[in-house]
Amino acid sequence: MSRTGFSYDFPHASLVSIGDLNPLDVRMIFERAGVHFENNRAGVRAERTLDGATLINLFFENSTRTLASFEIAAKRLGAHVINFSAGSASISKGESLEDTALTLAAMRPDIQVVRHSAAGAAAYFERVTGVSTVNAGDGAHEHPTQALLDAFTLTRRWGEVGGRRILILGDILHSRVARSNVALLNMLHADVRLCAPATLLPEDADRWGVQVFHDLDDALEGCDAVMALRIQRERMSGGLIPSDREYRALYGLDHARLDQAAPGCLVMHPGPMNRGVEIDGALADDRERAVILEQVEAGVAVRMAVLELISAASPNQRYDDETGDAS
Amino acid sequence: MSTLLFRGARLIDPATRHDDTGDLRVRGGVIAEIAAHIEPEPGDRVIDLDGAVLAPALIDGRCRVNPASSGAGGIDAAARAAAAGGIGTLILAPDSGAGFTRPEHFAPVDAAALTSPVRLIPAGLAIDGDGEMGEIGQMLRAGAAYVGDGGRPEPDTRLVRRALAYAGGFDAWTALTCEDAALARGTCATESDLSMRMGLPARPAAGERLAVERAAVLAELTGARILLDRITTAMALRALESALARDLDMAATVPVTHLMFNEMDTGGFDARYRLEPPLRSEEDRLALIRAFQAGAISAVVSDHRACTGEAKAHPFPEAQPGSANLEALLPALLSLAAEGRLSLIEALWPVTAGPADLFGLDQGRLAPGAPADLIVFDPDAPVIHAPRHRVCSASSAFDQRRLTGKVLITVVEGAIIHQPES
Numbered sequence: 001m002s003r004t005g006f007s008y009d010f011p012h013a014s015l016v017s018i019g020d021l022n023p024l025d026v027r028m029i030f031e032r033a034g035v036h037f038e039n040n041r042a043g044v045r046a047e048r049t050l051d052g053a054t055l056i057n058l059f060f061e062n063s064t065r066t067l068a069s070f071e072i073a074a075k076r077l078g079a080h081v082i083n084f085s086a087g088s089a090s091i092s093k094g095e096s097l098e099d100t101a102l103t104l105a106a107m108r109p110d111i112q113v114v115r116h117s118a119a120g121a122a123a124y125f126e127r128v129t130g131v132s133t134v135n136a137g138d139g140a141h142e143h144p145t146q147a148l149l150d151a152f153t154l155t156r157r158w159g160e161v162g163g164r165r166i167l168i169l170g171d172i173l174h175s176r177v178a179r180s181n182v183a184l185l186n187m188l189h190a191d192v193r194l195c196a197p198a199t200l201l202p203e204d205a206d207r208w209g210v211q212v213f214h215d216l217d218d219a220l221e222g223c224d225a226v227m228a229l230r231i232q233r234e235r236m237s238g239g240l241i242p243s244d245r246e247y248r249a250l251y252g253l254d255h256a257r258l259d260q261a262a263p264g265c266l267v268m269h270p271g272p273m274n275r276g277v278e279i280d281g282a283l284a285d286d287r288e289r290a291v292i293l294e295q296v297e298a299g300v301a302v303r304m305a306v307l308e309l310i311s312a313a314s315p316n317q318r319y320d321d322e323t324g325d326a327s
Numbered sequence: 328m329s330t331l332l333f334r335g336a337r338l339i340d341p342a343t344r345h346d347d348t349g350d351l352r353v354r355g356g357v358i359a360e361i362a363a364h365i366e367p368e369p370g371d372r373v374i375d376l377d378g379a380v381l382a383p384a385l386i387d388g389r390c391r392v393n394p395a396s397s398g399a400g401g402i403d404a405a406a407r408a409a410a411a412g413g414i415g416t417l418i419l420a421p422d423s424g425a426g427f428t429r430p431e432h433f434a435p436v437d438a439a440a441l442t443s444p445v446r447l448i449p450a451g452l453a454i455d456g457d458g459e460m461g462e463i464g465q466m467l468r469a470g471a472a473y474v475g476d477g478g479r480p481e482p483d484t485r486l487v488r489r490a491l492a493y494a495g496g497f498d499a500w501t502a503l504t505c506e507d508a509a510l511a512r513g514t515c516a517t518e519s520d521l522s523m524r525m526g527l528p529a530r531p532a533a534g535e536r537l538a539v540e541r542a543a544v545l546a547e548l549t550g551a552r553i554l555l556d557r558i559t560t561a562m563a564l565r566a567l568e569s570a571l572a573r574d575l576d577m578a579a580t581v582p583v584t585h586l587m588f589n590e591m592d593t594g595g596f597d598a599r600y601r602l603e604p605p606l607r608s609e610e611d612r613l614a615l616i617r618a619f620q621a622g623a624i625s626a627v628v629s630d631h632r633a634c635t636g637e638a639k640a641h642p643f644p645e646a647q648p649g650s651a652n653l654e655a656l657l658p659a660l661l662s663l664a665a666e667g668r669l670s671l672i673e674a675l676w677p678v679t680a681g682p683a684d685l686f687g688l689d690q691g692r693l694a695p696g697a698p699a700d701l702i703v704f705d706p707d708a709p710v711i712h713a714p715r716h717r718v719c720s721a722s723s724a725f726d727q728r729r730l731t732g733k734v735l736i737t738v739v740e741g742a743i744i745h746q747p748e749s
Contacts, residue, residue: 098641
């Protein structure tokens with residue numbers, strides 16, 4: 001692996017929280033992701049840095065895109081990938097979570113990618129098993145690779161995100177994507193804004209080093225990018241918002257609204273989208289504005305970078321040239 | 328009955344605020360004599376304390392057990408841990424096991440009491456999980472210390488009013504959980520900057536205040552005596568103080584964990600700190616300590632619950648709430664005293680005279696004729712609260728904490744039930 005420009009080895013054998021990283025770690029991830037991004041586009045499959053490694057995707061929550069993104073990222077690097085998902089028998093036989101974690105760890109995977117509905121689940125798996133762990137979403141806590149791919153997408157467009165004004169719009173309260181993004185964008189010195197109805201904002205969000213808005217037109221002023229978050233249908237009934245009609249009218253993103261933002265303002269969405277609710281369909285399809293598919297593409301590259309960097313830092317690495325499994 | 332003579336003790340009686348050196352004789356299960364100097368008599372077993380503290384054994388107002396268990400969560404295990412922790416009287420929470428809703432449910436407690444080293448007193452459920460009233464009158468006649476909602480805040484105010492009015496007719500304390508049921512549902516943390524960053528489902532501290540305000544209004548309406556079961560926030564303390572200023576018949580307990588820890592202790596999603604109520608802010612913790620000194624707190628309770636390893640082997644939000652605290656109750660309070668936050672008398676009062684007065688118990692004081700429930704402890708000895716040093720090794724928020732104060736002897740009804748050095 002190229003270490004050009006870094007007199008520093010990536011020190012983390014796991015990625016559980018953005019708070020684990022420093023700006024140099026992020027630069028290393030972005031540099032490697034840039035290489036993978038171009039290779040992926042060109043159809044080059046040159047990097048086999050995980051050759052012979054075993055990666056398990058341990059998804060206790062339903063997911064299609066994140067699971068596929070991690071699977072493709074790992075396979076592009078030559079790893080064997082095994083997927084365990086919420087419905088599969090091994091997880092649902094009434095076994096305790098600790099037993100599941102220890103059982104899978106006993107099969108000696110090199111990396112585990114964990115998604116679970118409880119905050120702290122990825123840290124729990126890492127602590128119980130000692131296996132290199134990537135957090136693919138733990139409750140409303142964090143989804144660090146999503147934040148990295150978002151910032152990487154913007155960095156490719158702009159050169160850097162520092163000094164740019166970025167708005168995160170929607171259900172901040174229940175969003176792990178928002179939490180990871182606030183942490184990362186703050187670290188990279190972006191000017192971060194949050195906008196949501198008060199019921200979908202954490203009580204103390206004004207202490208997160210961000211500006212908080214309830215009015216979308218005010219919030220959009222001068223923004224260089226907007227991340228619209230998915231509004232879950234079940235939020236409509238819990239007394240959090242009155243209706244999807246009202247939400248669309250006040251917080252839905254469309255071309256007309258974007259006139260308040262800086263010229264060329266980019267539109268992002270972590271997916272899956274509710275077209276016609278948090279984002280207008282025509283805007284989502286506008287390739288001049290929306291970088292939503294670019295985010296998905298960046299997702300694979302960023303996850304390749306994260307997987308190879310943490311595996312190189314892992315003290316358990318066993319799949320080097322001498323001892324690697326035959327693949 | 329044997330006769331014990333403790334000599335050279337530092338006698339501390341929180342009930343009378345007495346703190347002086349002296350001797351104490353126990354005969355026939357009661358305190359026979361207290362004086363500056365007592366001459367040994369033939370047949371006296373003389374124990375020289377060399378300045379160690381002799382105080383009333385502790386009364387723990389809330390310990391949750393599973394009467395059906397013979398393991399760490401059972402009554403026997405709790406009684407043994409209590410003895411080691413200097414607790415002479417253990418009040419078993421109404422929500423123990425499936426809940427005590429009828430006097431027959433006390434049978435396992437009565438059975439355990441035959442061999443228990445410590446005194447066991449059950450408390451009854453005033454309202455069960457189905458919204459029905461427990462057999463309040465019969466449970467009180469069968470010896471229940473109090474009745475209560477058993478840690479489950481009842482959303483139906485009409486039902487709470489009726490249970491209060493009914494129990495009030497027996498002049499008993501009705502313990503109410505200080506939470507708003509809907510605000511607390513599905514949460515595991517207190518709303519704060521920290522819990523929001525951690526993405527934990529959280530409840531506002533104001534929910535506790537709402538519950539205290541509702542209780543105060545119901546106390547006014549029914550004239551019932553309301554015990555606020557585990558008050559933990561500064562906001563709720565202010566509501567309590569205002570109720571007490573209006574001469575309402577209210578009292579409050581505080582869980583020992585909330586005197587020692589704040590929400591920052593959960594920082595690493597550590598399931599040992601998954602407690603109910605959840606840990607609060609440092610400001611709340613300091614307010615609770617100040618509330619002692621002002622006399623607004625009647626009792627500090629262990630709120631002990633022995634959770635199995637399996638119940639704790641989950642990510643923080645899904646782990647079972649609870650902590651094994653019986654052996655930490657005294658050292659935790661003594662640690663606060665050692666830090667200079669409380670005097671020894673202030674530290675001991677809410678686990679001796681406070682609960683004794685609250686529940687009308689004869690023990691919990693050093694007075695001739697009072698039951699000889701006593702402890703001897705070293706208030707300055709450093710201890711590490713490690714599972715291997717404990718009788719109850721279940722998950723505890725105090726695990727590996729350095730505390731101050733060591734129980735040397737526990738005496739219940741004149742009999743030495745715990746003396747590790749001998």
